[in-house]
Amino acid sequence: MLKAGSRDGVDGARVKLSEVLSALSFVLDMVEGQPEGHVVRSCFIGMTIAERLQLSEEQRSALFYALLLKDAGCSSNASKVSALFGTDDFQPKRALKTVDWSRPSKAVLYVARTVSPDGSFWTKSRRFLAVGLQGPKSAPELVRIRCERGAEISSLMGFPEEAAQAIRHLDEHWDGAGHPDGLKGEQISLLGRICGLAQTVEVFYTAHGPTGAEEMARVRRKRWFDPALVDVFLAEARAGKLWEDLARPDLSRLISRMEPADRALMATSERLDLTAHAFARIIDAKSPFTYRHSEGVATAAAKITEHMGLPPPAVRAQTRVGLLHDIGKLGVSSQILDKPGPLTDAEYAKIKDHPRLTYEVLMRVPPFRDIAETAANHHEKLDGTGYHRGVTGEDLSLPSRILAVADVFDALSQDRPYRPALPMEEVFAILKKESGQKLSPECVEALMSLVSRGEL
Ligand SMILES: [Fe+2]
Ligand SMILES: [Fe+2]
Numbered sequence: 001m002l003k004a005g006s007r008d009g010v011d012g013a014r015v016k017l018s019e020v021l022s023a024l025s026f027v028l029d030m031v032e033g034q035p036e037g038h039v040v041r042s043c044f045i046g047m048t049i050a051e052r053l054q055l056s057e058e059q060r061s062a063l064f065y066a067l068l069l070k071d072a073g074c075s076s077n078a079s080k081v082s083a084l085f086g087t088d089d090f091q092p093k094r095a096l097k098t099v100d101w102s103r104p105s106k107a108v109l110y111v112a113r114t115v116s117p118d119g120s121f122w123t124k125s126r127r128f129l130a131v132g133l134q135g136p137k138s139a140p141e142l143v144r145i146r147c148e149r150g151a152e153i154s155s156l157m158g159f160p161e162e163a164a165q166a167i168r169h170l171d172e173h174w175d176g177a178g179h180p181d182g183l184k185g186e187q188i189s190l191l192g193r194i195c196g197l198a199q200t201v202e203v204f205y206t207a208h209g210p211t212g213a214e215e216m217a218r219v220r221r222k223r224w225f226d227p228a229l230v231d232v233f234l235a236e237a238r239a240g241k242l243w244e245d246l247a248r249p250d251l252s253r254l255i256s257r258m259e260p261a262d263r264a265l266m267a268t269s270e271r272l273d274l275t276a277h278a279f280a281r282i283i284d285a286k287s288p289f290t291y292r293h294s295e296g297v298a299t300a301a302a303k304i305t306e307h308m309g310l311p312p313p314a315v316r317a318q319t320r321v322g323l324l325h326d327i328g329k330l331g332v333s334s335q336i337l338d339k340p341g342p343l344t345d346a347e348y349a350k351i352k353d354h355p356r357l358t359y360e361v362l363m364r365v366p367p368f369r370d371i372a373e374t375a376a377n378h379h380e381k382l383d384g385t386g387y388h389r390g391v392t393g394e395d396l397s398l399p400s401r402i403l404a405v406a407d408v409f410d411a412l413s414q415d416r417p418y419r420p421a422l423p424m425e426e427v428f429a430i431l432k433k434e435s436g437q438k439l440s441p442e443c444v445e446a447l448m449s450l451v452s453r454g455e456l
Contacts, residue, residue, distance in 0.1 A: 015366050017265040020275055021068040022252045023364040027279075027330045028071040031078060031286070033094030035206050038199075040255060041246055043067040045205075045233075046198030047258040048242055052232050055190075057260035058160075063191045064259050065159045066166035070195050072278070073150030073167070076285040077142045078334045084138060088333035097203045143171045144180035149285060153278045157271075166191035170199070173224045185226075193226045197233060200224065210243045272367050273320065280323035286330055287337040289416055296414070298322030300406035300447065303456055305399075307446045318399055321371040322406060325378045328357030340417045352387045355379055374399045378407045381438040401440035405431070405447050408439065424451070 025039035032038065046067045050060050078089040085092045151164035169183065169192025176184035178196075188196075197217070205213040214237055221230040236242050248254060265271065280294035301322040305315045329337065332354055336347045343351065359376035362368045377400035380386035382393040386404075396404075412427045422430075428448060435444040450456040 015267040016256055016259070017267045017271050018064065018068065018256050018259050019252065020267045020272070020365055020367060022255060024279060024361070025068060026364060027327060027361055028074055030331050031074040032071050033090035034097070034203070037251070038202055038206065039068060039071060040252055041205070042070065042199045042202040043255050044246060044251060044258070045201050046194050047255070048236055049194050049198065049229060049232055052236055057263055059162065059191065060260050061263040062160050062162035063166065063194060065154065066163040066191055066195055067198065069150060069154045070167055070170055070199060071150065072153040072282055073146040073148065075282050075330060076149040077145045078286050079288055079338055080142060082334035082338065088335045090333060140180040147171065147180060153281060157274050157278050162189070162191055165189045166195050168192065170195050172196065174226050175223045193229055197225045197229050201233065205246065210237065267367055276320045276323040279327060283326050283329060287334060289338065289414065290326070293410055293414060294323050294326055296410040297325060297406045300409055300456055301403050303450050304402045304406060304443055304446045307450055308442070317371055318402060321375045321399065321403055324362060324368065324371070325358060325375040325403060325407065326354065327361050328354035331357045338417055355388045374403060378403045380404065382440065383437050385438065402443050405439050405443040409447055
C-alpha cells in the first residue's frame with residue numbers, strides 16, 4: 001500500500017504523482033474520444049464540489065485519484081464498442097457522453113447517427129438493427145467492464161477502496177436507470193455521485209459552454225444526479241470562479257494544489273513503476289490480441305538487459321520502457337488494431353504512427369522523458385527499414401536494440417488478428433534471419449540463450 005511521504009526512490013521524488021497522472025490522462029481522453037484535458041477538467045470540477053461540501057481530507061484524497069483514474073478502464077471495452085457499432089471506438093464513446101441514453105428516443109437517435117458511418121444504407125440498417133437488439137443487453141455489460149477495470153487499476157496503484165468504488169459507480173444514476181447495477185440514490189457512493197456529475201458537466205462545458213453545462217445539470221437533477229450535489233455545483237457556478245479557472249492554461253498546476261496537502265503523494269520510483277504497470281494494463285486491454293504484450297515485452301527486455309551485465313537502474317528503466325512502449329496504440333482505432341484482413345494504406349499509416357504518439361505522450365511526463373526516445377524506437381531496424389523515423393543502427397542505443405528484439409519476440413509468440421501464435425522454432429528462425437541486418441545480433445543471442453535455458 002502506498003503511504004503519503006514514503007521515500008523509496010528518488011527519480012521522480014520532486015514531482016507529485018498527480019502531475020504524472022494528469023499528464024498521462026491525455027491518452028485516456030483520447031481513448032474516450034474526448035477533447036484533450038477532459039480528465040483534468042473533470043478533476044477540477046469534482047474537487048471544487050468536494051471543497052464546497054467540506055469533505056474530509058481522506059475523502060478528498062480518494063476522490064482526487066478516483067477522478068484522475070476514472071477513465072482507466074476505457075480501453076477494456078474499446079474492441080467490443082467498435083465491433084458493436086461497426087465503426088472506430090472513439091466516435092460512439094464520444095457521442096455516448098452527451099446523449100441522454102436513459103431516454104429511448106434519444107438512444108435511438110444516438111444509435112442511428114453512430115453506426116457504420118461509412119457504410120451503405122443496408123449496412124447501416126443491418127447494424128442499426130443489431131445494436132437495437134444487442135444494445136439494451138450490451139450497455140450494462142460494456143459499462144461494467146470499463147468500471148471494473150478502472151477500479152482494479154486504482155487498487156493496483158494502491159489507492160483506497162473508496163476510490164475504486166467511486167470508479168465502479170461512475171455511470172450509476174440517482175433514479176436507478178444507470179449502469180451497470182442500476183443503483184439508486186444513496187446506494188451510489190458519494191464520491192461516485194460526484195465523479196458522475198463532474199464528468200458530465202465537463203463534457204457539456206466543453207461542447208456547449210458554461211450555460212450548456214448548467215442547463216444539463218438542471219434538466220438531469222434527480223434523474224442522473226443527486227439533487228443536493230447539483231445545487232452545490234450550480235451555487236458554485238454562479239458565485240465562484242469555476243468557469244474562469246477551468247479556462248486557465250495552467251489548470252494542471254491548479255489541480256495539483258487541490259490534493260489535500262497532508263496526503264500529497266510524490267512520484268517515487270516505486271510509484272512510477274506501479275504507474276507503468278497500471279498503464280501497461282490499459283494499453284494491453286485495448287485489443288484482445290495484445291493481452292499481456294506490454295508485460296511480456298518488459299520481462300523479456302529486462303532479462304536481456306540483466307543477461308548483458310547492465311546495472312540494476314538500467315534494468316528498471318528497461319522494464320518501464322517495455323511496459324510503456326505501445327502507449328501510442330491507445331490513439332489507434334480498435335477497428336484497425338483488430339482488423340482480421342489486410343490493412344489499407346491509410347490504416348497502415350495510422351499503425352505506423354503509434355511510436356510517434358508514444359514519444360509525444362512520454363515527453364509530457366517529466367520522470368518518463370528519459371525513456372521516451374527508446375520507447376519510440378521499438379519498430380526501428382538497424383538497416384533503416386523500420387518506422388516511425390526510419391533511423392539506422394548508429395542512431396539506435398543499446399536499450400533501443402534490446403527493446404526491438406523483445407518486442408518482435410513477444411509479438412511473434414502471440415496470436416494476431418491475421419495469424420495464430422508461432423511455434424518457438426519458427427520464432428527463432430525469424431529472429432536468426434533478422435539478426436545482423438535488422439535486429440542486433442548480441443541482443444538476439446542473449447534472448448535465445450535465455451529462452452533455451454528456460455529463463456524466458
Ligand atoms: Fe508497437
Ligand atoms: Fe509492441
